[in-house]
Amino acid sequence: MFDIEIPAPHGAKSLLGIGRALGAAGVSLEGGGMWSGSAHYLIADPDTALRALEEAGLGPAHVRPVILADLDADVPGALGRMMAALVDAGITLHVQYSDHDNRKVLVVDDAEHARAALGQH
Missing domain, CATH: 3.30.2130.10 (VC0802-like)
Incomplete structure (x- = not known):
């Protein structure tokens, strides 16, 4: 996507x-x-x-290209924890919004490292 x-x-x-x-x-x-x-x-x-x-x-x-990341939308602090993982990994976030399946759409400077930081394979 x-x-x-x-x-x-x-x-x-x-x-x-x-x-x-x-x-x-x-x-x-x-x-x-x-x-x-x-x-x-x-x-x-x-x-x-x-x-x-x-x-x-x-x-x-x-x-x-984007990263699609699941977010526990009903869990307070979920977005903050996701962003902390990106910040801790030194990832620059350019754009963030949601898709029709309630996932976060992330446009970042380094997709491979961002996926690793978010625990994606």
Whole structure:
């Protein structure tokens, strides 16, 4: 899975264009949202998404691989413990949001070490 970052300087108007372009191309958004003029979405097919956005005149878009991490959402402190593991391992976190399966989507500088820090194989 991948995170795609797309400029969204005009809020709902930007998301309208993004949603239409990706939807018409058959790209499913599996999580994400928009913050401070930048949209981030979890996608499986980055090539199709990039092509659709380019054809629609939207972008520039950037794609990065992600780590999907289970989080005990009903357990107080779970996010803090997850972030402590990343900090203790010296991992830089660039983006964090949730997917439709209640997992944390993490865009980091070193996926291999982040997976090890989080106990993933």
